[in-house]
Amino acid sequence: MPLPAITHHGAVNGVTGSCHQLHLPTGNSLLVDCGLFQGADAPRGNSLGFSTEGIIALVVTHVHIDHVGRIPQLLAAGFNGSILCSIPSAKLLPLVLEDAFRMAYSRDRQTVERYIQRISALIVPLPYGQWHPLPGEGIGAVRLQRAGHILGSAYVECDVPHPGGHHRVVFSGDLGNGDSPLLVSPTPPERADILVLESTYGDRNHSGREHRQQNLERVIDHALADHGTVLIPAFSLGRTQDILHELAEILERKALSGEGAVGENPIDWPQLPVILDSPLASRITSAYQELSHFWNEKAQQSNRLSFPQLITVDSHTQHQTVVNYLASTLRPAIVIAGNGMCSGGRVVNYLKAMLRQPRHNLVFTGYQAKGTPGAVLQAAEGSEGFVAVELDGERYDVNARVCTVGGYSAHADQAGLVGFVDGIQIVPTWVKLIHGERVAKAALAKELRRTLAPSARVLVV
Structure with a gap:
């Protein structure tokens, strides 16, 4: 048959x-x-x-x-x-x-x-x-x-x-x-x-989870030492929740080890803001917590999707205020913003404000589809000389550090x-x-x- x-x-x-x-x-x-x-x-x-x-x-x-x-x-x-x-x-x-x-x-x-x-x-x-x-x-x-x-x-x-x-x-x-x-x-x-x-x-083949978390931590250390923003474009569903879980582990370990004490490093890890700037990602993260009985056993025991440093940005006015503040001050922060391929959403405003400044870091944690701004930016990783990307019809020089942390797919x-x-x-x-x-x-x-x-x-x- x-x-x-x-x-x-x-x-x-x-x-x-x-x-x-x-x-x-x-x-x-x-x-x-x-x-x-x-x-x-x-x-x-x-x-x-x-x-x-x-x-x-x-x-x-x-x-x-x-x-x-x-x-x-x-x-x-x-x-x-x-x-x-x-x-x-x-x-x-x-x-x-x-x-x-x-x-x-x-x-x-x-x-x-x-x-x-x-x-x-x-x-x-x-x-x-x-x-x-x-x-x-x-x-x-x-x-x-x-x-x-x-x-x-x-x-x-x-x-x-x-x-x-x-x-x-x-x-x-x-x-x-x-x-x-x-x-x-x-x-x-x-x-x-x-x-x-x-x-x-x-x-x-992907690198292991331990390796990827170490790489993410290294990128954060480098960016924050320059008083810059770590900008992570992330999909609202799945990738955002995985990254939040990893960041909670990293920051918890940093705080317990005493890294960042006065005289060693200017970063106050227990107070470092992690900004989730995506209303959809915030709503989905809440839904993830309501559905925690579908998580694996270890995740259910730790539940790291909510931690004191996490700040959620809802309104567009709040979003624009945060973009302007981080672009114009030397306040280090970690920002997770949608969308994941930089083709729209709030991450675009961060890119416009930060790509031209070398103290900021753009961190990709996954695949960028051909034809998207994310693919252009990811291809600029390690490039020397003039690199630019077009966002909403305008070209932006890419002076920020671009890197990809593998293993998060x-x-x-x-x-x-x-x-x-x-x-x-x-x-x-x-x-x-x-x-x-x-x-x-x-x-x-x-x-x-x-x-x-x-x-x-x-x-x-």
């Missing part, structure tokens, strides 16, 4: 726009993710790009915008089915989509409320590890398992019936790196006839991806590689072909 067909509506030639349509024997289909294209992948116009006819449900692997950002277009195109997701994602999804709707469509309060009410009415929260039947007789069922990428993330097992039995199709979503300070690591499924696998870091690296596939008890018939640049997919395909049984076929989509 032929395996089910899959149509990919995104995350094929890059890492954004995740959207995959699983065609069922009944003629209907299931949509897995409906993400927004970003950076160089972003097309012109605002259309969905495919027909919603016959789509019975949408399964959301996690609520990053590149996996859920086209949901408004999906609804506008006529989709009215269930949105299936994990219990934590069910709480986080309205927050993310409300913010995206305000940015892209309307800030009118009543319009936004109606939109969120409609979204909330379609959401069906699913417990991890339990099969959920799809609507309609003989269509099949789905099961969500922890993916360890961000809170609520899941890989999706689809049980698709056919006359001779059942096919098992697994969509990895985004897999975690297995070293999250907050999350439970993913466990591979026991079976996958077809595995649709992400390949973001299919061509490299929420994605599995090559070893993690290969290990996930290798852990599947029944070897997949097909492994389809998506969600990666060409080089990353090719490298992962080569490694999988080397390690998997000869019966498994690896396809670069």
